[in-house]
Amino acid sequence: MKELSVNRDPAELRRMIDYLGIAAFVIDVVSDDEFRLAAINARHEQLSGMKHGEVAGRSVDEVLSPDMAAAVKARYRRCVVQKAPTDYQEVLDLPIGRTYWQTTLVPFVDDAGNVTRLLGTAYEISGTAHLELETRYQSTVMSAYLDESPDGILVVDAQNRMKTWNRRFLEIWNIPEEVMEARDGKAALQAVTEQLEDPEGFIQRVMELYSTLDEEERGVRIQMKGGRVLERYSRGLHGPDGAYWGRIWFYRDITELERLTEELRWLSQTDPLTGAANRRAFMEALEEEYHRARRYGHPLSVLMFDLDHFKQINDRYGHAAGDAVLKEFAQVVMPEVRGSDCFARLGGEEFAVLLPESGLDAACKLAERLRQDAAGLRFSSPAGAFGVTVSIGVAELEAGDQAPDALLTRADRMLYTAKAAGRDRVCPQHGSMVGSR
Numbered sequence: 001m002k003e004l005s006v007n008r009d010p011a012e013l014r015r016m017i018d019y020l021g022i023a024a025f026v027i028d029v030v031s032d033d034e035f036r037l038a039a040i041n042a043r044h045e046q047l048s049g050m051k052h053g054e055v056a057g058r059s060v061d062e063v064l065s066p067d068m069a070a071a072v073k074a075r076y077r078r079c080v081v082q083k084a085p086t087d088y089q090e091v092l093d094l095p096i097g098r099t100y101w102q103t104t105l106v107p108f109v110d111d112a113g114n115v116t117r118l119l120g121t122a123y124e125i126s127g128t129a130h131l132e133l134e135t136r137y138q139s140t141v142m143s144a145y146l147d148e149s150p151d152g153i154l155v156v157d158a159q160n161r162m163k164t165w166n167r168r169f170l171e172i173w174n175i176p177e178e179v180m181e182a183r184d185g186k187a188a189l190q191a192v193t194e195q196l197e198d199p200e201g202f203i204q205r206v207m208e209l210y211s212t213l214d215e216e217e218r219g220v221r222i223q224m225k226g227g228r229v230l231e232r233y234s235r236g237l238h239g240p241d242g243a244y245w246g247r248i249w250f251y252r253d254i255t256e257l258e259r260l261t262e263e264l265r266w267l268s269q270t271d272p273l274t275g276a277a278n279r280r281a282f283m284e285a286l287e288e289e290y291h292r293a294r295r296y297g298h299p300l301s302v303l304m305f306d307l308d309h310f311k312q313i314n315d316r317y318g319h320a321a322g323d324a325v326l327k328e329f330a331q332v333v334m335p336e337v338r339g340s341d342c343f344a345r346l347g348g349e350e351f352a353v354l355l356p357e358s359g360l361d362a363a364c365k366l367a368e369r370l371r372q373d374a375a376g377l378r379f380s381s382p383a384g385a386f387g388v389t390v391s392i393g394v395a396e397l398e399a400g401d402q403a404p405d406a407l408l409t410r411a412d413r414m415l416y417t418a419k420a421a422g423r424d425r426v427c428p429q430h431g432s433m434v435g436s437r
Helices: 002-006 010-018 042-048 066-082 126-148 167-173 177-181 185-193 199-211 255-269 279-296 310-317 319-336 360-375 404-420
Strands: 023-031 034-040 086-094 097-109 115-124 152-157 162-165 217-223 229-238 244-253 300-307 342-347 350-356 390-396 425-428
Touching (some): 002 010, 002 115, 010 034, 066 115, 097 126, 152 167, 167 244, 177 185, 185 199, 199 217, 255 279, 279 300, 279 342, 279 350, 279 404, 300 310, 300 360, 310 319, 319 342, 360 390, 390 404, 404 425
Parallel strands (some): 390 425
Antiparallel strands (some): 023 034, 086 097, 097 115, 152 162, 152 244, 217 229, 229 244, 300 350, 300 390, 342 350
């Protein structure tokens, strides 16, 4: 080592440091701001792409870019000032590209106490550094995803212990952050179950998923107290070798989506003027009740209504008055029908009532009550006061009916029979007509 500290022959220095077996270099300390490469060994040439014959005797400023040379000289200067071995990591742009190094500097001190030379040994750690950078990148991306995700996310390990979560998870479940930071699973579960309509069912299902490691759950609705609705997704996490790592849970607040969906469903099935069901909803209900009645042999009846001389009402009293008649008539019918019935406006002044579990006699009695109620309505308008009447056809499902349309067609035929007979009356498919004379 004494010879290394005083030898000035670059070739001899090269041969000496070749024996070290790792990347090595010798730096001559010329001044506080000037450092010259005295030699680099074969291993250094292999890893850096630099050549001893090209760099020996050249200053650091000549070999490296200004910014990089400044950083390197600052580390050399620190070693000179401390007069002690110095370890550090550095990134260098070299002929083979950007590389990462773990470097150790050893100072050589002359008899006057001055550092005249530095011996550097270095391990090329680019692979490790890239892995660390990639890990940091993935962690940053994951953190950003967790923070920006509209879902509340919770990850548990193989022992069902909480490992990580995002801000949205805390917001959705209203769990104090200190509970999560303390990894207090019992307190977190209590905070969750206190908000649920069915806490026992929730816990039972969670335990099932924890015991069935490969099961995936999609789109499960969770009803909260106060009307909120959550949707849950969950799946197990497995390593490359198939080992179970834990489970990830996704929760999304779909309360507003549910409200909008229900509103759209209502709009798609409701007549906007009267609030009764529309033709589409009525036909769907008729199809369903027809098959149910056929399957179980239960009765099924239909009433078909038509407001008498409705066009004359519009022409004489105005369309606003006509709309008022339609709305008021609907308000008369709605309290009279059961929750299982379907009252609908089929179009214009035509209405219908579907009556599951009702035979012809019961249907006729309801029809007559509704006819009398309608006849008692009175309306006022700028053109004067007026009343309305309604004609009603009644039909019952028969053994020979092959489709719902057969029942509807018969009720419609009875309606036109009632209108042809003078209106303001009820006409059943079998039996005597009831109404005004």
